[in-house]
Amino acid sequence: MSKRKGLSLEEKRDKMVELLQEAAEFFTLKELEKIAPKRKGIVFQSVKEVLQSLVDDGMVSSDKCGVQTVFWCLPSEAVQKKRARVAVLEEEVKSNEAASERLESQLAAMKAARTGRDLEGDNGRDAFLKQLASDEQAVAALTAQVAEQAASDPERLRELATATTTAREAANRWTDNVDTLRRYVSDKFGMDSADFARQFGVPADMEYLEETAAPHDAQADAPG
Numbered sequence: 001m002s003k004r005k006g007l008s009l010e011e012k013r014d015k016m017v018e019l020l021q022e023a024a025e026f027f028t029l030k031e032l033e034k035i036a037p038k039r040k041g042i043v044f045q046s047v048k049e050v051l052q053s054l055v056d057d058g059m060v061s062s063d064k065c066g067v068q069t070v071f072w073c074l075p076s077e078a079v080q081k082k083r084a085r086v087a088v089l090e091e092e093v094k095s096n097e098a099a100s101e102r103l104e105s106q107l108a109a110m111k112a113a114r115t116g117r118d119l120e121g122d123n124g125r126d127a128f129l130k131q132l133a134s135d136e137q138a139v140a141a142l143t144a145q146v147a148e149q150a151a152s153d154p155e156r157l158r159e160l161a162t163a164t165t166t167a168r169e170a171a172n173r174w175t176d177n178v179d180t181l182r183r184y185v186s187d188k189f190g191m192d193s194a195d196f197a198r199q200f201g202v203p204a205d206m207e208y209l210e211e212t213a214a215p216h217d218a219q220a221d222a223p224g
């Protein structure tokens with residue numbers, strides 16, 4: 001034969017309440033430990049635990065009577081306690097729902113603010129890098145033109161040399177700005193240079209453009 005399954009704690013609680021309501025009397029712990037196993041199948045060892053849990057939840061009343069503690073649960077009183085308990089739980093539910101709504105609203109606001117900052121940062125970064133690339137390309141193109149025109153047009157050479165210097169200085173300013181931003185991110189967030197370059201799309205070979213020696217004026221070098 002299969003062994004009889006024991007009662008769960010909730011089943012014991014329900015049966016203890018039934019016992020007290022059916023009797024509509026006052027009982028000591030010892031009395032309940034004697035009758036609960038016989039009437040409701042609640043084992044002797046768990047009677048005290050079950051009673052205490054019911055008292056803690058306000059479903060069973062208890063009071064000192066001399067040196068003894070008595071327990072009771074009258075039907076009408078049980079109904080009132082259940083109604084009071086339901087009212088308390090309903091208030092807790094309302095409070096939790098209100099708190100949940102506040103938290104969801106705060107979370108939505110934080111996400112919106114973060115998205116805005118991310119978009120602003122992305123747009124600014126993209127424009128920054130595009131301008132840098134454009135200046136570097138201009139320097140390269142002007143340098144090539146200087147080399148081509150050096151031997152034949154000294155005036156053009158001087159114009160291109162001036163434009164090259166201006167473009168190189170602009171490119172180096174952008175490079176300096178990137179380096180300043182890298183140091184700021186490193187100090188504030190502990191990000192190393194490699195991670196910075198990877199996260200912000202900075203070219204690994206980006207460096208300051210050095211001034212190159214200008215080609216000699218062909219006419220000036222020609223023998224007199």
